Amino acid sequence: MRYSLQLLIICLLSGMLSAAAAQTGTVEGTVTDGESGESLPGVNITIEGTTTGTTTNMSGEYSITVNDPGAKLVFSYVGYQTQSISLTEAHFEDALDVSLSPDVALMDEMVVVGRDSAQS
Numbered sequence: 001m002r003y004s005l006q007l008l009i010i011c012l013l014s015g016m017l018s019a020a021a022a023q024t025g026t027v028e029g030t031v032t033d034g035e036s037g038e039s040l041p042g043v044n045i046t047i048e049g050t051t052t053g054t055t056t057n058m059s060g061e062y063s064i065t066v067n068d069p070g071a072k073l074v075f076s077y078v079g080y081q082t083q084s085i086s087l088t089e090a091h092f093e094d095a096l097d098v099s100l101s102p103d104v105a106l107m108d109e110m111v112v113v114g115r116d117s118a119q120s
Contacts, residue, residue, distance in 0.1 A: 028061070040056060
């Protein structure tokens, strides 16, 4: 009886440890411009509801460790529409490449005013 109780406890603990290990993984990919296909350096990637995040490198590549396979990654970049993606287990195995669309509502006319300092 005592042996079977110990075996049951060991099985339960090992099951909990393997479930905890399955909830941690790395998500990697590349972020590009939706129109030109060029990579976007400096894109902010955060795990929704947390302060955990990263940015893309000069090639638009990123890597982020996620503790919850059901989490959402939020991709944001100035001049582009913010995109939120719910993760699945497949995203921990394959690259998660994201294409951001320019935010045309933000692109309005701009007036630049300058002054010639030599005429002061």
